[in-house]
Amino acid sequence: MIAYILRRLFQSIVVMLVVGLVSFSLFRYVGDPVATMMGQEASVADRAELRERLGLDDPFFVQFANYLGRAASGNFGISYRLQQPVMELILSRLPATLELAFVSGILAFVVGVSFGVYTALNRSGMLSSSIMTLSLIGVSLPTFLIGILLIWLFAVELRWLPSFGRGETVRLGYWTTGFLTPSGRASLILPAITLGLYQMTLIMRLVRAEMLEVLRSDYIKFARARGLSNRAIHFGHALKNTMVPVVTIAGLQLGSIIAFAIITETVFQWPGVGALFINSVQFVDIPVMAAYLMLIALIFVVINLVVDLLYYAIDPRLRIEQSGARH
Amino acid sequence: MTEPVLSVRNLIVEFPTRRGVLRAIDDLSFDIAPGEVLGVVGESGAGKSLTGAAIIGLLEPPGRVAGGEIRLAGERIDNLSPERMRTIRGKRIGMIFQDPLTSLNPLYRIGDQLTETILTHEPISARAARDKALRLLEEVGIPAAETRLSAYPHQFSGGMRQRVVIALALAVDPQLVIADEPTTALDVSVQAQIIALLKRICADRGASVMLITHDMGVIAETADRVCVLYAGRLAEIGPVRDVVKRPQHPYASGLMAAIPSLAGDPDEKLAQIPGSMPRLGAIPRGCAFNPRCGYAFDRCRTERPDAYPAGASQAACFLHDAASALPPEVAGRAAEAGIQVARVPAEARP
Numbered sequence: 182m183i184a185y186i187l188r189r190l191f192q193s194i195v196v197m198l199v200v201g202l203v204s205f206s207l208f209r210y211v212g213d214p215v216a217t218m219m220g221q222e223a224s225v226a227d228r229a230e231l232r233e234r235l236g237l238d239d240p241f242f243v244q245f246a247n248y249l250g251r252a253a254s255g256n257f258g259i260s261y262r263l264q265q266p267v268m269e270l271i272l273s274r275l276p277a278t279l280e281l282a283f284v285s286g287i288l289a290f291v292v293g294v295s296f297g298v299y300t301a302l303n304r305s306g307m308l309s310s311s312i313m314t315l316s317l318i319g320v321s322l323p324t325f326l327i328g329i330l331l332i333w334l335f336a337v338e339l340r341w342l343p344s345f346g347r348g349e350t351v352r353l354g355y356w357t358t359g360f361l362t363p364s365g366r367a368s369l370i371l372p373a374i375t376l377g378l379y380q381m382t383l384i385m386r387l388v389r390a391e392m393l394e395v396l397r398s399d400y401i402k403f404a405r406a407r408g409l410s411n412r413a414i415h416f417g418h419a420l421k422n423t424m425v426p427v428v429t430i431a432g433l434q435l436g437s438i439i440a441f442a443i444i445t446e447t448v449f450q451w452p453g454v455g456a457l458f459i460n461s462v463q464f465v466d467i468p469v470m471a472a473y474l475m476l477i478a479l480i481f482v483v484i485n486l487v488v489d490l491l492y493y494a495i496d497p498r499l500r501i502e503q504s505g506a507r508h
Numbered sequence: 509m510t511e512p513v514l515s516v517r518n519l520i521v522e523f524p525t526r527r528g529v530l531r532a533i534d535d536l537s538f539d540i541a542p543g544e545v546l547g548v549v550g551e552s553g554a555g556k557s558l559t560g561a562a563i564i565g566l567l568e569p570p571g572r573v574a575g576g577e578i579r580l581a582g583e584r585i586d587n588l589s590p591e592r593m594r595t596i597r598g599k600r601i602g603m604i605f606q607d608p609l610t611s612l613n614p615l616y617r618i619g620d621q622l623t624e625t626i627l628t629h630e631p632i633s634a635r636a637a638r639d640k641a642l643r644l645l646e647e648v649g650i651p652a653a654e655t656r657l658s659a660y661p662h663q664f665s666g667g668m669r670q671r672v673v674i675a676l677a678l679a680v681d682p683q684l685v686i687a688d689e690p691t692t693a694l695d696v697s698v699q700a701q702i703i704a705l706l707k708r709i710c711a712d713r714g715a716s717v718m719l720i721t722h723d724m725g726v727i728a729e730t731a732d733r734v735c736v737l738y739a740g741r742l743a744e745i746g747p748v749r750d751v752v753k754r755p756q757h758p759y760a761s762g763l764m765a766a767i768p769s770l771a772g773d774p775d776e777k778l779a780q781i782p783g784s785m786p787r788l789g790a791i792p793r794g795c796a797f798n799p800r801c802g803y804a805f806d807r808c809r810t811e812r813p814d815a816y817p818a819g820a821s822q823a824a825c826f827l828h829d830a831a832s833a834l835p836p837e838v839a840g841r842a843a844e845a846g847i848q849v850a851r852v853p854a855e856a857r858p
Contacts, residue, residue, distance in 0.1 A: 399607055399610035402566065402605065403612070403673070404613070405566055405597065406602070406605070406677070407597065407602075407603075407628070407676060408595060408597035408625075408629060409625065410628065411594075413628070418616070421615050422613065496615065498660070
């Protein structure tokens with residue numbers, strides 16, 4: 182078990198080093214920072230002097246090592262556009278994105294699993310067919326279109342929910358939360374649905390397919406032959422086996438939810454890191470882009486690690502045999 | 509005569525398909541007496557497993573019982589509601605499937621699967637159920653049963669898993685156990701142990717067994733009576749010694765002749781029945797076996813035989829019907845092969 186965790190940790194570190202290299206290359210190959218900072222009138226000597234002072238004439242590996250060292254301690258430099266430390270900027274925007282992703286993730290998982298189980302157990306029902314048809318729409322419509330449609334229907338026509346922003350937020354230390362105010366909660370609904378819809382249909386279709394597969398298996402047949410109740414068979418035996426692959430996919434989808442929040446945040450003017458990233462791209466604000474890249478990679482790696490450990494907890498076959506010899 | 513534990517009468521199982529209704533079991537009748545082991549043999553697709561599934565009420569849709577009746581200790585069970593049928597499954601009829609490797613849920617501990625089954629059918633405390641589970645594991649010969657209760661299926665070998673499956677099927681003392689090829693997936697040395705265990709544990713409880721298999725060795729050792737199926741119909745049913753040694757239906761006779769013998773000449777070619785079993789939907793008129801039968805005569809091609817008494821057995825074959833106009837040549841050959849034809853015409857007598 183410990184060896185397994187250590188191995189996975191080592192793999193994670195390797196992945197982060199590679200991402201660090203990519204994000205570092207942004208600085209080296211997307212424009213010359215010295216030219217950006219000095220303006221047109223600077224002399225060649227001034228430039229060389231600044232270059233030396235900033236360590237930009239050091240060998241590649243020295244610069245890379247310095248970059249990684251600073252990144253590891255949370256120092257990603259100063260934003261070209263906003264003249265604020267990048268880490269501070271990201272941390273102030275992160276709660277908005279995480280809250281949005283959290284709510285979408287829960288929504289996608291709960292609704293996706295329930296619908297998936299329902300459609301698997303009632304294969305030929307009217308409701309099942311309707312859900313399956315609607316899910317096709319969820320899979321095939323692009324996120325921004327769904328967002329715009331939702332805004333048009335619920336914000337413009339029905340005027341039930343706000344069309345943009347986060348509403349009022351409450352500050353809890355570093356964290357600003359929209360959960361505690363009515364307008365904050367109302368503002369979360371549309372973006373959360375928009376962001377979670379695709380993942381929801383994906384999870385639903387996956388759960389349905391897996392469950393149908395599991396219901397055909399011998400151990401379910403044997404459970405029926407033992408006279409267990411439908412409830413015990415469907416929600417005990419079948420669901421547990423269905424969830425093994427679903428947890429993996431759902432966990433990885435959480436990473437994509439955070440990463441792809443960019444589009445939803447843009448549509449809903451959501452003040453999260455995704456919107457920050459889009460603005461930074463427009464202004465070629467490389468420190469922010471590089472830090473965002475590292476952050477998303479870190480989130481993916483951590484989620485991957487957690488999912489692998491969860492997988493391990495759910496499926497006893499992966500655990501190391503501890504009691505009794507094999508017969 | 510005591511009332512049979514299981515009585516199947518004129519059972520018909522059908523599968524509606526787009527091209528019409530396929531009849532997979534056609535007019536099958538047999539009984540199983542209390543404590544009796546009935547072997548059910550036949551080729552793949554003869555309807556052995558379907559019969560088992562129909563009895564326990566687990567036919568896969570669209571398959572359905574389209575006619576006949578199934579009685580368990582006199583009570584009709586083929587028309588019960590799904591909920592009533594569920595209380596009979598496991599409690600009064602236990603079932604063992606072919607592959608022990610896939611019969612157990614890989615994510616549940618053995619002990620939990622046992623106690624779950626016991627608690628479903630018996631109003632006892634979780635503690636008492638656990639004790640019972642422990643006794644069951646000991647009874648089926650799992651060493652260190654106490655610690656094995658908390659083990660997962662993948663920590664057991666195939667043979668051990670089939671022992672656990674037997675414990676599960678017999679957890680609440682059913683009157684009847686349907687064992688659907690319980691040893692096919694196991695290696696030969698383990699097969700004998702599992703069969704011996706199954707026989708002993710059922711005998712201890714007085715449970716009857718319907719043993720579905722195509723291993724004639726297992727049948728000869730275990731069964732009291734044997735029932736031979738062909739294309740979803742009964743070919744022959746009778747005491748195991750008679751059916752194995754003196755088969756009365758030409759198909760049963762062909763089947764027994766095809767069993768290799770250790771004592772025989774190793775270079776000798778194994779006897780085989782020409783042709784193959786017809787597909788459902790292409791079953792010939794008259795007797796289903798007539799195109800492959802060496803003794804077939806006119807009546808076999810037009811009329812369907814009932815089961816007639818044939819020696820100690822019953823055989824669905826016109827050779828055993830006194831009313832058949834049996835060609836003397838056919839009767840002579842059949843008698844030579846040991847088939848006790850109903851009425852040997854005068855010309856064929858020695």
